[in-house]
Amino acid sequence: MSITAKFGIFMIIAASALAGCSTNKDEMLPPGYSNMLELWKGTDGESGVSRGSEARSTLRRGLSDSEQQAALSDDNSYSRTQESEISQQFPxxxxxxxxxxxxxxxAHGNTPxxxxxxVxxxxxQTQYAMPGERTEAL
Structure with missing residues (x-):
């Protein structure tokens, strides 16, 4: 294959790649009144409906009972209690x-x-253990 044929194939591939990544300006920035905050949130100026939240709501599902229990136990494990305040995390x-x-x-022969x-x-210096590394009492 000649160099000009390779160059031609390369140019066709590069042009198609650049054309595939192009976007219309009206698609990126819709015409009408909208400020930067509304564009960032994905809402348009008139309706105020977020396109991103609509897409997320279709993907959401409810939690099962086991997932709700796991979420509650996770929340309780991070909360502060009287017992966790007394116990040492880093013994x-x-x-x-x-x-x-x-x-x-x-001393020196004549000073008693x-x-x-x-001691x-x-x-x-004082050394500390990582949480859970040392379980026996000191």
């Missing part, structure tokens, strides 16, 4: 401490230092 993870006792001693204990936490 604190245990941070073990290492307790060390320093015996009485002399009394015995004392000190070293293993982690520098």
């Amino acid at each position: 604190r993870l245990p941070n073990p401490d290492m307790v060390m006792y320093v015996f009485p001693h002399l 230092v009394p015995g004392y204990s000190t 070293f936490p293993f982690y520098d």
Whole structure:
């Protein structure tokens, strides 16, 4: 196949693709009084009926009993209750401490230092678990 034939076929395909995507201006912006908000909502200026809501209403159907129960349980699971306020969603993870006792001693040979204990936490900051990750009591 020659280059001119390939170019001709390409031009025919490109022209048909561009013609298929074209739209009449009266179809896109209907004549008459309409502001941008009405055009955005899909209503025309005179009747005020939304073409989009008419199309959606034909697709709507009622919920079955099981779907209504599932919707109610979903709503209740997100609401705040006294129990959910008291329980911790992100429980604190245990941070073990290492307790060390320093015996009485002399500092620099002649200054007495009394015995004392000190605490070293293993982690520098408090760590939290993700919801449901840790279920046992701390």
